[in-house]
Amino acid sequence: MSARLYYVHDPMCSWCWGFKPGWEELRERLPAQVEVVPLLGGLAPDSDAPMPVEMQQYLQQTWRRIEQMLGTEFNFDFWRQCQPRRDTWKACRAVIAAQHQQQGEAMTGAIQRAYYTRALNPSEPETLCQLAEELALDVERFRADLNDPATQDELERQMALADRLEVQGFPSLVLVVGQRAVPIRVDYRQPETMLAAIETLLAQEEN
Numbered sequence: 001m002s003a004r005l006y007y008v009h010d011p012m013c014s015w016c017w018g019f020k021p022g023w024e025e026l027r028e029r030l031p032a033q034v035e036v037v038p039l040l041g042g043l044a045p046d047s048d049a050p051m052p053v054e055m056q057q058y059l060q061q062t063w064r065r066i067e068q069m070l071g072t073e074f075n076f077d078f079w080r081q082c083q084p085r086r087d088t089w090k091a092c093r094a095v096i097a098a099q100h101q102q103q104g105e106a107m108t109g110a111i112q113r114a115y116y117t118r119a120l121n122p123s124e125p126e127t128l129c130q131l132a133e134e135l136a137l138d139v140e141r142f143r144a145d146l147n148d149p150a151t152q153d154e155l156e157r158q159m160a161l162a163d164r165l166e167v168q169g170f171p172s173l174v175l176v177v178g179q180r181a182v183p184i185r186v187d188y189r190q191p192e193t194m195l196a197a198i199e200t201l202l203a204q205e206e207n
Contacts, residue, residue, distance in 0.1 A: 001206050003177040004035045005184075005198065008162045010043040011095060011111040012088040012122055013170040014059065014074075018066040019188055020112065023171070026191040031202060034175075038105070040092040041170045042159040051084040059084075063116075070188055077119040087123040089155065090146075094128040096154050097145035101137050110135060178205045 007023065009016040027036060051059075056079060063074045078084070091111050098107035110131040114120040120127050125146065132142040145151055165174045165181055173184035175198055182201055187193040 001177065001202060002033050002035065003175055003198075003202060003205075004037050005030065006037050006039050006162075006165060006172075006174045006176065008039045008041050008165070008167045008170060008172040008174070009108075010041045010088050010170050011091045011108045012115055013041070013043055014062055014066055014116070015169075016171045017112050017116050018070045018072045019171045019186060020109075022188055022191045022194075026194050029191065029195050031199065033202070034198065038108075039162050039165075040095060040155055040158045041162055041167065041172075042092050042155055043088040043170060044086045046089050047085055047087045049085065051086050055086060056084055073117055075117050075119050078115065078121070081119050082121040084121070085123045089152075090125060090128060091122040092155050093146055093151045094122070094131070094142075096151050097142050097148075098132065098135070098137060100145050101142065103135050103137060106135055107131065175201055177201055180205075 030036070060076065060079060063076070066072050067074050094111065095104050095107045098104050111122045111128070114127060114131055115122050120130075122128060122131075125143075128146065129139055129143055133139050162172075165172075165176075166183075167174065171186055173186060173194065175182050175184055180201075184194050184197050
């Protein structure tokens with residue numbers, strides 16, 4: 001019995017950064033018949049407007065909460081050195097552009113490290129091109145793909161699928177097995193609870 005596990009995320013979602021170790025462990029332990037399908041959630045659309053102070057304060061509090069809860073590394077210099085914008089679609093498109101060079105997941109990780117540990121701003125196209133260069137991508141191709149309307153179309157396709165899967169937030173996991181799409185509760189600390197839920201659903205479908 002084959003199945004798909006959709007991982008719905010955004011490279012600039014701080015809870016996704018906190019979930020990264022647990023997600024990587026879960027992936028390593030998944031049964032062989034489970035195909036992992038990353039989906040970009042598109043947390044915040046393109047914007048050139050500075051992030052409101054209230055939102056900046058809220059996100060800094062969220063970072064501290066994740067840091068205290070999970071021990072996740074954050075570099076708060078970002079809030080002093082960068083001009084924050086509520087804009088994650090560029091980062092999402094960067095992942096799609098990097099996928100054209102078989103480096104989508106590597107770009108996701110690079111964006112997360114840039115944002116959360118290096119105090120770089122992934123809402124800036126030049127930051128994304130810098131990361132592409134660091135990943136040894138063809139930067140000119142990457143830049144063209146980043147700005148290609150087809151890349152935005154693909155992002156919208158992924159967001160629409162996340163909507164059909166009734167995803168409520170990021171990160172989210174949805175297992176599609178047989179005719180069912182079943183949400184898997186994200187456990188930030190214990191990957192084995194998610195694994196057990198997945199294995200139970202697989203067994204039910206086989207019986």
